[in-house]
Amino acid sequence: MNILEKIKSSRTYFDGGMGTLLQEKGLQPGELPELWNLTHSDIITGIHRDYFESGCNIVKTNTFGANRLKFDNLEEIISAAIDNAKKARDEFDGDRYIAYDIGSLGKMLKPLGDLEFEDAVSIFADGIKIADKCGADLILIETMNDSYETKAAVLAAKENSNLPIFVTCVYDERAKLMTGADPSAMVAMLEGLRVDALGMNCSLGPEQMLGIVPKIVAEASIPVIVNPNAGLPKSVNGKTVYDIDAEIFSDLMVKIAECGANILGGCCGTTPEFIRKTIEKTKNLPYSLPERKNFTAVSSYTHSVKIGEVPILIGERINPTGKSKFKQALRDNNIDYILNEGITQQDAGADILDVNVGLPEIDEAAMITNVVQELQAVIDLPLQIDTVDPVAMEKAMRIYNGKPLVNSVNGKKISMDAVFPLVKKYGGTVIALTIGEKGIPETAQGRFEIAKLIVEEAQRYGIDRKDIVVDPLAMTISSDTESANVTLDSIRLIEKNLGVHTSLGVSNISFGLPNRDFVTSTFFAIALQTGLDCAIMNPFSTEMMKTYHCYKALRGMDESCCDYIEFASKITSTNTTVQNAVSSQQSGSEDPLMNAIIKGLKEKAGAVSAQLVTECDPLEVINQKIIPALDTVGKGFEEKTVFLPQLLMSAEAAKAAFEAVRAALSTKDQQSKGKIILATVKGDIHDIGKNIVKVLLSNYGYDVIDLGKDVPPEVICDCALENNIGLVGLSALMTTTVPSMEETIKLLRERGARAKVVVGGAVLTQEYADMIGADYYAKDAMETVRYAETLSLL
Amino acid sequence: MSDFTVELLFGSNEQAYPIKSEAIRYLGYRKSLPDDITDSLIDKCSEELCAVVSPKCCYVRTSVEFPDENITSFGFGGIKSHALYTHLQGCSEVILMAATIGISADRLIGKYGRISPAKSVIIDALASSAIENWCDSAELTLTKKDKLHCSRFSAGYGDFPLSYQKDFIQYLDTARKIGVTLSNSLLMTPTKSVTAVIGIGASSRTCSNKCMTCENTHCIYRL
Structure with a gap:
């Protein structure tokens, strides 16, 4: 049977460590072990043979670091490595497989490091093409400590081979990858990318892994792999050894198997003896595959967000529609402005950020790629990729570090034909708008029918209904007073009869009405009560946030009302701050604006300037207050009486003042x-x-x-x-x-x-x-x- | 896969807390102190940084040899450097170490770089102090059995070429052990990371004031 059938039918075993054994046979520190495939092929074949002998099903080729960053003769090394494993396998019967082993490149990807994402994909692809040609049975991407590099390796595997893909990552004792991902984030991303098995290896021993395996099993719907080290390394008489033996290791592996791990093996420090004992003790344990999980998840490079539990807020502010400043920022390639919109929405409580940067006069695909990369460098929220351009959508989904929310697909064939293949390839949860070939149905039943059609079509691509979130469309009550009722009825029908989650761009409901927030927030409350799971909304709207926090507190979703209390206290504290600012302004003897800039009080500088320009000439404010204040600070810096942090705080305060004044300036004066x-x-x-x-x-x-x-x-x-x-x-x-x-x-x-x-x-x-x-x-x-x-x- | 027997040391967050007075020195204050507003901003930034540090260290204890004048060798070939040679004279062993406070500090610095340069600069200085503090703490743990040892010495000090950073990173397998990688231009990521050699031996010296042994006498941070 092939490896995929094998893991479905019974417990499967990987081999153990290679490096420790090679050192015993004379590999020197700093020497590249992959070269031994050529120079010491008998030894490598011997180690594979010993592992097969111990009873394992899968051996890993000696190719952990075989990539073009280290080797010029990649083809020679990889084909020799696979041949060495084949020679050993030929001596055995039964279910024996060869995993082409891929390790981390040891380079950090941009923007934190200097390796381009696409370069990483291409480096992994080189080896995968060779391994595929040479007859490996599966691809094992292992010892990954960064989610982005892991995604690059998986994409390379999917694009250059049809072999099964197994992935194991390195978690530390806090159950995080080096770059921050927790098990829920990794499972969401990897299952989205449709790998065949996933899990963890290296760094920790089985004892430490025991705490982490249940976290993976709780998230995963596919088989789970656990390949621990032989404990933790320690120094004994100047020699480093791992701290547990085969007996203890295998006892702990029994517990790991009982936690629900399906594929067991070893990593650093483990030997055929460790594997033999592990097999002995676990082979007769009952075997079952992980339960299929029914939750809807999207992820960033640190965590996942589950849709369908507490209401999810999707921040709508990264979108040029109706915002002239945002449009200008896009035209000027002013990424800082866009990032600021993202960071402040996160601070305001958004769970996910919508990213829409479409403008007719700019290259949307290039812009969204850039903005997604910049956002994910500094913000750890999952992103919702919002575009109607399939090229832009693909580029953004490809470079996204996690499993994105995708906005959107609709019930038209052309839309489904474009979007579903992307979701299948890159992973994602997709927002489905109930728009059909003939437009938006006026009845709830009509919208339900379209939702049903979309879910069925998605299934044809192998996209589960849990990865579809239906948006039954909120339309303004100012033109049709029944429209809110139709939307609410649609939510009810869709959730009950289709079993999928729902999302709404809630603010549309009040379009054309005065004091829109009143209507929108009340509608939001009714929609939440009807079953709405996510809202694309403005997290800066106090009315909306009030509704959200009160709803959670009232419906028992806020333990001890903690979130509500924090929210409510922030509102009070803002009022207090304003009072303080005013009183100190009155008591100050100097000019209040200059004082604010010199002291680096950003909010106050902005507020005072906004007030001043209503009373006097904006140019006068700049020339007689802001510039002299900046000069005072600048001179102080040059004379070493003012230091860098103060200089910058003043600069930020001056910037806030400028922004307030600039709005009042004529174009000529803005030169x-x-x-x-x-x-x-x-x-x-x-x-x-x-x-x-x-x-x-x-x-x-x-x-x-x-x-x-x-x-x-x-x-x-x-x-x-x-x-x-x-x-x-x-x-x-x-x-x-x-x-x-x-x-x-x-x-x-x-x-x-x-x-x-x-x-x-x-x-x-x-x-x-x-x-x-x-x-x-x-x-x-x-x-x-x-x-x-x-x-x-x- | 390679698995050289490099040992690991994980710290508690407290071991990588920044020292405020050091951060203030890195920010260019010499004898003066920050005003109250700056001071409270430094405290706020410190709190944010402390929440995300993740101190890790990996190290190898190995023998050191001096095959020729100004040549030092500990496992990855001879290093030609007068400064290193002098620093390690009398040592029989060395600890090669790499330490980091993790990538989250870089993310925090990067985030504020886009919205508040003041906070970005302050967190950068705090993070520099945090990695120093973590190295001091790790060094103390690693050398607690050795009465006599030298202070840390890193590639890039004096005439000890920075290019040896590559050997440190490879030899200690830092990418895999603690997530420290090297760019083509020899910059480490996470940026708040350190590689160093600590000499151990009967006739070696300790040095409490790192600035006093540095050759750069014009440095603005010199104590």
């Missing part, structure tokens, strides 16, 4: 002092220094084009020429990245850019700056501002 490019050079991923310079330059009236970090020279050069830039600011933190700074300057000169170049960063000095041909070395952010002021940049 900037010129454009400046800022970038951290290629190879460098530190951007704190660059961000400091950016906030100061913006405050002093410059338009900053922030190209980000790890920016190739060509990109900087293209941008400088295209925008006829007068000043380029480059930052580097390490001696190893100064050469790319030099390269960037050289390229700018060669291609005739008129821009002056100012450089800065921890390792730079005046000598270094002169050596690489920079025009100016700025030792800190204020110096960059002062230098910019000496140039005419318009």
Whole structure:
């Protein structure tokens, strides 16, 4: 039988560790074990043979680190590794399989590290193509400690082979991967990607894993793999050993099997003896596959969010519809503005963030890819990918680090044909709008019929109904007073007769009415009571959040009313803060705005400015208050009486003041002092220094084009020429990245850019700056501002 | 898969708490103190950072040899460095270690980098102090049986080339053991990570003030 039939029918066993055994046979520290497939093939075959002899079903090829980052002769190594395993298998009967073993690349993916997601996919793909050709029976992706790298490996496997895919990750004692994912997040993502078995290996012994296995089993609907180390490593007489023997190991493996693990084996420090004893003790235990779980889950790179338990809030603010500022941010590629919308929604209590960046004049696929990557670098909420463009949808789903919510599919054939293959390939839970070929039915029954059709069509793709969340569409009561009733009836029908969860864009209900929040929040309460599971809504609306918290407290979903109390106390405390701010403003002897900026009080600076511009000329506010206050702080910094945190707090306060004033300025008065490019050079991923310079330059009236970090020279050069830039600011933190700074300057000169170049960063000095041909070395952010002021940049 | 017998040490969060006075020094305050508003912001940032640190360390204890003048060897070939050679004179053994406070600190710094540079800079300084504190704490645990040992010495100090970072990372299998990886330009991720060698032996010295042994006398952070 093939491996998939085997794991369905009975307990299956992996082999144990390879490295420890190779060291015993003479492998030196630092020597690459994969080379032994060629140089010591007898030993490798011997180890595989010993494992088969111990009774295991699957051996892992000696290819953990076989990738093109380490080897030029990949084909030779992998085919030899598989041959070595085949030679051993030929001596045995029964259900014996060869797993092509893939380990972590040892590189961190962007944006935290420097490896591109698609490069990781392609590195994994190289080996998988060879293994598939050489006759491996399955692919084992193991020792993964990052969810994003795991996704890259699984995609490479799906795209280059039809072999079964098994995945095991490394959890620490807190049951988290190194980059933060918990078991629920990993199970959601991996089952979404349709792997065949999943679990954990390495790092911990069976005793520590005993606490984690039940967490995996509680989430998983597919077979669970557990391959522990032989305990934890410790030093005995200067030699490192693992702290449990085969007897204790196998006793603990019995308990792990009883927790519901289906596939057992070992990792570091385990030997054929460990496996033999484990098999002896567990082979007659009753065997059952994990129960099929019925919950609907989406995930980020840290956690999952389950739909159908407590109401889920999907923040709607990352969407240009009806927001001129947001539209402008998209046109200007102002990612910070978009990120800010995300972070503040998370702070306000959103569980999931909707991401819609569609605008006719921009490349939506490129924009959504960029925004999703930026959001997932700093926000750990699951994202809802919201687009009607299938190309943009695919790109975003591909690079998303987790299992996304996808918005949306509808009952038209063209929509289902486009969306369902993507859900099948990348995983996801999809919002299904009850729109059919003839539009939106006017009756609840009509909307139910479309929901039913969508669920049935999804099943044809192997997409379970638990991954469909139906949105029966809220439409304004201002044009049809029956519309809320139809929507509520639809929720009832769909939940009862179709057994799927529901979502609504609730705010549509009040379109065209005054004080919309009153209507929307009341409708939200009725919809929740009717059974609504998620709402796409504005988490900044106090009315909506009030409804949400009260509903949870009233329906017994808020233990001891804790969340409600916290929410309610925040509302009170905001009122108090305002009072305090006003009273200190009255007692202050200095100018209140200047005082707020100098002290770095952001909220107060914004509030006072907003008040001031209703009384006097906005330009006067800028020139007589904001700029002088900034200068006071800047001078203090130069004289070393003010320090970096204060300088930045003042800058943030000034920014808040500017924003309040700018709204009142005429277009003519809004003119900037010129454009400046800022970038951290290629190879460098530190951007704190660059961000400091950016906030100061913006405050002093410059338009900053922030190209980000790890920016190739060509990109900087293209941008400088295209925008006829007068000043380029480059930052580097390490001696190893100064050469790319030099390269960037050289390229700018060669291609005739008129821009002056100012450089800065921890390792730079005046000598270094002169050596690489920079025009100016700025030792800190204020110096960059002062230098910019000496140039005419318009 | 390779499984060299590198040992692990996991810390409690408290062992990787930042030391406020150190963070304030990294922020450029020399003899002065932050004003009340800044001070309370530092406390708030500290609280956020403490909630997410995840201190981990992996290490190997091995012998050290000096095959030639200015050449030091501990398992991955000879390292040519006068500073390292001098620092380890008299030692018979070394502990090679790598430590990190985890990737969440980077995420926090990155998040505030986009919305509040002041908080970003403060958390960065706090996190630098946190990793130092964790290294001190780990070093204490690792050397508690050894009466005499040297202070930590890292690639990049003096003429000990930064390129040896690669060997440390590979030898200690840090990607797998504690999640520390190296970029092509030799930057570690998580950024708040340290690799170091601690010399152990009868005639070695301890050094309580790290600044005093550093050759960079113009450093703005020098005590």
